Amino acid sequence: MTVLKAMDLSASIGRTKILDEVSVNFGAGELVGLIGPNGAGKTTLLKCLLGLLKPDSGTISLDGRALPAWSRSEVAKRLGYLAQGAPCHWPMTAERIVELGRLPHAGSGRELDSQTLPSVSAALEKTGTMHLRSRVVTSLSGGERTLVMIARCLAGGAPLLLADEPVTGLDPRHQIEIMQTLRAQAAGPGGVVAVLHDLNLAARFCTQLVLMHQGRIVSEGAPDQVLTSEHLANVYGIDAALRRVDGQMVVLHQGSRG
Amino acid sequence: MIPASENPLRGGVPYPVLLGSLLALIVILSALSMTTGRASIPISALTEALAGADTPHAAILRELRLPRAILAITIGAALGLSGAVLQGLLRNPLAEPGLIGVSGTAALGAVIAFYSGLSMIYPFALPAGGMIGAGLSVALLYVLSGRDPSILTLILAGVAINAMSGALTTLALNLSPNPYAAYEVFFWLLGSLSDRSLDHVALALPFIVAGIVLLATTGRGLDALTLGEDVAQSLGVNLRGLQARAIIGTALAVGASVAVAGVIGFVGLVVPHLLRPAVGHRPGRLLAASALGGAVLTLAADIAVRFIVSGLELKLGVLTTLIGAPFFLILVLKTRGGGR
Numbered sequence: 326m327t328v329l330k331a332m333d334l335s336a337s338i339g340r341t342k343i344l345d346e347v348s349v350n351f352g353a354g355e356l357v358g359l360i361g362p363n364g365a366g367k368t369t370l371l372k373c374l375l376g377l378l379k380p381d382s383g384t385i386s387l388d389g390r391a392l393p394a395w396s397r398s399e400v401a402k403r404l405g406y407l408a409q410g411a412p413c414h415w416p417m418t419a420e421r422i423v424e425l426g427r428l429p430h431a432g433s434g435r436e437l438d439s440q441t442l443p444s445v446s447a448a449l450e451k452t453g454t455m456h457l458r459s460r461v462v463t464s465l466s467g468g469e470r471t472l473v474m475i476a477r478c479l480a481g482g483a484p485l486l487l488a489d490e491p492v493t494g495l496d497p498r499h500q501i502e503i504m505q506t507l508r509a510q511a512a513g514p515g516g517v518v519a520v521l522h523d524l525n526l527a528a529r530f531c532t533q534l535v536l537m538h539q540g541r542i543v544s545e546g547a548p549d550q551v552l553t554s555e556h557l558a559n560v561y562g563i564d565a566a567l568r569r570v571d572g573q574m575v576v577l578h579q580g581s582r583g
Numbered sequence: 584m585i586p587a588s589e590n591p592l593r594g595g596v597p598y599p600v601l602l603g604s605l606l607a608l609i610v611i612l613s614a615l616s617m618t619t620g621r622a623s624i625p626i627s628a629l630t631e632a633l634a635g636a637d638t639p640h641a642a643i644l645r646e647l648r649l650p651r652a653i654l655a656i657t658i659g660a661a662l663g664l665s666g667a668v669l670q671g672l673l674r675n676p677l678a679e680p681g682l683i684g685v686s687g688t689a690a691l692g693a694v695i696a697f698y699s700g701l702s703m704i705y706p707f708a709l710p711a712g713g714m715i716g717a718g719l720s721v722a723l724l725y726v727l728s729g730r731d732p733s734i735l736t737l738i739l740a741g742v743a744i745n746a747m748s749g750a751l752t753t754l755a756l757n758l759s760p761n762p763y764a765a766y767e768v769f770f771w772l773l774g775s776l777s778d779r780s781l782d783h784v785a786l787a788l789p790f791i792v793a794g795i796v797l798l799a800t801t802g803r804g805l806d807a808l809t810l811g812e813d814v815a816q817s818l819g820v821n822l823r824g825l826q827a828r829a830i831i832g833t834a835l836a837v838g839a840s841v842a843v844a845g846v847i848g849f850v851g852l853v854v855p856h857l858l859r860p861a862v863g864h865r866p867g868r869l870l871a872a873s874a875l876g877g878a879v880l881t882l883a884a885d886i887a888v889r890f891i892v893s894g895l896e897l898k899l900g901v902l903t904t905l906i907g908a909p910f911f912l913i914l915v916l917k918t919r920g921g922g923r
Contacts, residue, residue, distance in 0.1 A: 397816065400819070407815035414808070415674070415866065425810060428820075
């Protein structure tokens with residue numbers, strides 16, 4: 326069971342301090358929603374946790390061992406990363422893109438390992454993208470492309486998936502499909518951390534929420550503990566009412582505070 | 584469920600078929616390159632030449648045609664491969680060895696060797712200067728791009744290096760006290776494979792081969808870079824190491840090529856672009872294909888220059904630029920149109 330921990334993490338981009346002594350603990354069985362306004366430090370936190378950005382101070386440990394002590398490919402076998410906007414620079418087919426998820430497992434001198442075909446097929450099945458496998462990824466819609474990229478992460482078999490804004494800018498059907506896929510992944514042996522802006526989706530699908538503001542964690546816990554009128558007023562500067570509709574928590578945005 | 588291997592829409596020609604056909608073309612064109620020219624020579628003379636026979640045909644083959652064919656193959660492979668690697672690294676189909684300034688500084692290095700008079704004393708100072716120039720451009724690129732591995736920085740650094748080396752080369756031509764010397768440099772800059780000896784081959788080949796070997800290791804990293812720098816790193820790719828291998832490999836292969844043959848432009852642009860659909864747009868598989876394709880194109884162009892104008896041999900670099908520049912323009916227009 327993979328556990329990713331950060332202690333007192335501070336990071337800056339240029340001279341601007343982005344993260345200020347953040348501590349988190351992510352593991353299996355949870356779909357954690359990382360929420361907060363633009364510029365709160367959510368993406369920076371993910372990049373530090375993945376080893377893409379070097380923090381100024383603080384420690385990150387993966388399965389009890391300091392992150393920098395791991396080799397890149399060993400980290401890659403444990404942490405999957407879904408980047409914002411699901412970038413793809415060449416018009417390759419979905420199947421080829423999903424195959425790239427197997428790169429951490431490829432032995433030296435070989436393009437791909439023997440588990441590639443079954444892993445790719447299973448990942449395409451799980452994400453409901455089997456019918457897209459021969460399509461060129463750059464011609465897919467944003468939602469389809471994100472699902473293919475999730476399949477790419479699943480094909481790699483990393484137990485922990487870090488997803489940066491997986492549903493931003495997508496239509497409701499794709500948002501729900503993607504959240505369901507992530508939830509299913511978290512219900513299995515894996516865990517998922519997703520940066521989200523839609524508080525209703527966060528409330529409905531996430532098992533845990535982490536609310537960030539100005540580089541700090543303001544609140545964390547179950548959705549109904551984190552999503553309170555007080556927190557939303559302080560962090561987002563909005564007046565919001567929280568209701569339960571058919572047992573489902575709903576955030577009603579009522580206006581911004583001047 | 585249809586097994587993936589039976590999927591007909593996978594895109595691309597079967598890989599071994601593609602590489603095999605390109606290899607066959609190289610063999611055919613090499614034979615053509617050695618037998619045609621001002622003197623027509625039967626291919627059977629090759630065995631005489633290799634046996635060290637003293638016939639005129641054997642001498643022409645050994646002294647002129649063989650080095651020319653070897654250089655066309657290796658320089659073409661170096662240019663095609665480095666173009667494919669740079670396009671994968673920069674994720675830009677318009678990238679070319681010239682883009683990061685390697686060809687330009689290699690030319691500058693050779694021009695300096697010429698004007699300092701060193702090449703008068705040691706004939707091989709000219710090619711050596713080219714290789715030093717290419718090496719310096721790589722070092723400068725590292726200083727300019729600093730610790731920031733982003734693509735934009737790399738491209739801008741390349742543009743700056745190119746502008747600088749171009750200015751210094753024209754300055755040298757401008758200040759030339761001897762018009763004949765300027766004329767000679769000017770012709771060398773045009774790029775050609777004629778009148779090269781086996782000594783040229785011996786000087787350039789080890790560097791070109793070392794560069795090609797280094798470039799050939801970048802395939803998997805370039806595949807991952809399709810998904811962007813961050814995702815590539817999250818898949819286990821060491822981005823700095825990948826960039827270092829791509830840039831040093833290009834400096835060795837292209838620097839040594841420019842040193843003995845001058846600037847042969849656009850091979851690295853045209854070849855990867857034409858072959859990309861045949862490999863399903865996969866950057867890794869494009870490498871071997873582009874190396875072989877570069878050899879094919881350079882061999883073919885080097886045969887064509889002997890016949891296009893009767894009684895006069897065109898410069899190889901002039902021909903590749905005549906073909907490549909309009910091609911480049913069309914590519915720019917296509918990229919601007921939003922089509923990839």
